[in-house]
Amino acid sequence: MPGVKIVGFLCNWCSYGGADTAGVSRFKQPQDIRIIRVPCSGRVDPLFVVRAFLMGADGVLVSGCHPRDCHYSEGNYYARRRLEMLKRFLPFMGIDGRRFVYTWVSASEGARWQKVVKEFTETIRGLGPLKLFEPEST
Amino acid sequence: MIERIREIAGKILRDANIFIGYERGFDAIHATPLFVRKEEDLKRLIWDPTCVHNLASYLPYMKERCGVLVKGCDSRAIVQYLQEGLIKREDVVIVGVPCRGVVDVKAVMRKTGYRPILNASFRNGRLVLRTDEAEKELVMEEALQGKCRRCLYPTPLLYDHLVSESILSDKDPDSVYADILELEGRTCEDRLSFWKRELSRCIRCYACRNACPMCICRDSCIAETREPKWVTQRSNLQEKFMFHMIHALHLAGRCVECGECERACPMEIPLLTIRRKVNLEMKRLFDYEAGIRPDERPPMYTFKVEEESIRDPEI
Numbered sequence: 001m002p003g004v005k006i007v008g009f010l011c012n013w014c015s016y017g018g019a020d021t022a023g024v025s026r027f028k029q030p031q032d033i034r035i036i037r038v039p040c041s042g043r044v045d046p047l048f049v050v051r052a053f054l055m056g057a058d059g060v061l062v063s064g065c066h067p068r069d070c071h072y073s074e075g076n077y078y079a080r081r082r083l084e085m086l087k088r089f090l091p092f093m094g095i096d097g098r099r100f101v102y103t104w105v106s107a108s109e110g111a112r113w114q115k116v117v118k119e120f121t122e123t124i125r126g127l128g129p130l131k132l133f134e135p136e137s138t
Numbered sequence: 139m140i141e142r143i144r145e146i147a148g149k150i151l152r153d154a155n156i157f158i159g160y161e162r163g164f165d166a167i168h169a170t171p172l173f174v175r176k177e178e179d180l181k182r183l184i185w186d187p188t189c190v191h192n193l194a195s196y197l198p199y200m201k202e203r204c205g206v207l208v209k210g211c212d213s214r215a216i217v218q219y220l221q222e223g224l225i226k227r228e229d230v231v232i233v234g235v236p237c238r239g240v241v242d243v244k245a246v247m248r249k250t251g252y253r254p255i256l257n258a259s260f261r262n263g264r265l266v267l268r269t270d271e272a273e274k275e276l277v278m279e280e281a282l283q284g285k286c287r288r289c290l291y292p293t294p295l296l297y298d299h300l301v302s303e304s305i306l307s308d309k310d311p312d313s314v315y316a317d318i319l320e321l322e323g324r325t326c327e328d329r330l331s332f333w334k335r336e337l338s339r340c341i342r343c344y345a346c347r348n349a350c351p352m353c354i355c356r357d358s359c360i361a362e363t364r365e366p367k368w369v370t371q372r373s374n375l376q377e378k379f380m381f382h383m384i385h386a387l388h389l390a391g392r393c394v395e396c397g398e399c400e401r402a403c404p405m406e407i408p409l410l411t412i413r414r415k416v417n418l419e420m421k422r423l424f425d426y427e428a429g430i431r432p433d434e435r436p437p438m439y440t441f442k443v444e445e446e447s448i449r450d451p452e453i
Contacts, residue, residue, distance in 0.1 A: 051368065054380050080445065084448045086387070088423075091329070093330070116453050120453060
């Protein structure tokens, strides 16, 4: 299976820890995801996601602390509103909504992280590479 | 009606230094903003369906108290400024003018073969134009801007003076997003090729941004900053998409649909369609419409611990 490019924005306090837990626990997971650590899911500007897609990502995953569990109390609440809006906006511009997922994984949920990565990677592999533009269109 | 506007503007000038209104532009179909500072300039003021500009856009940059003439759509920009704390209510005297729609100047010029328009008169729902070559009559409905054909707020929502009797909208609020629903009904590939076709015309002149009342970043706009560098100088579709996604997303829950972006666009890209999609989602998600009540908070500036309309993530 040729690799797809997936970008993951993970919050430092929960989801990055969760991914680490999955690694330490030796949970097998697909390796198509490139993880970018951000201080909080509230740091994720919806435009990060847009930029990732326009620069060739086939899927983008944002993961933060569960609601009520944000390290900064309320960052993920703002993130939830922004990302939900983005999720509804992307398909309108022609980017399949299934290619963008935001979710919540805590630092202890190594198994849940494994499940998230597996499911999302499978979805993106199923959809295949996102060919938005011809190479070097002008 | 213009006499009444001049009279109110004259009164405002007694305790404010500036009144912002419209005057005749270089031909009969163009109006241009007029900053009245002296009483003798009051007679230059005009009001008719050529008064297309959103004069509220000047307010965040005014250094002194001023009066301003606004249509229904423009008044929503003022309400939005107040919500975001960009202007103070006491710094502005709002003269509201109930409006039956303004002309789509580009469409009218196309219909008259781009000849100089010497005279334009608006009577009984018809627009009679005299160019240097011929006379042409248009039904007003055809000459109106798209936003006016969908207008739900013909009467300003916030004003100190109202120059004539208020007008109620005859549009059905459920039907104004019909074109967005139609686009939503198409396939994703179809929409992608639609936007590729439309946005490929973009020359990135940023006129839409410059005309937008809610684009208040001015020189700090991220479309032009080098650090961070969001958009490159390459002239390809990716960058065009990027710029328009920036503009649309920065307007989420803020766009008042005044249509200045689309009016300013030299390439006639349906920019308002992008913004109205976001607005429709704001309505679906948060039951929110920008620029309606000054004491509301834009949805992206706040949150609820339990969001009734946002479902839990699917994974």
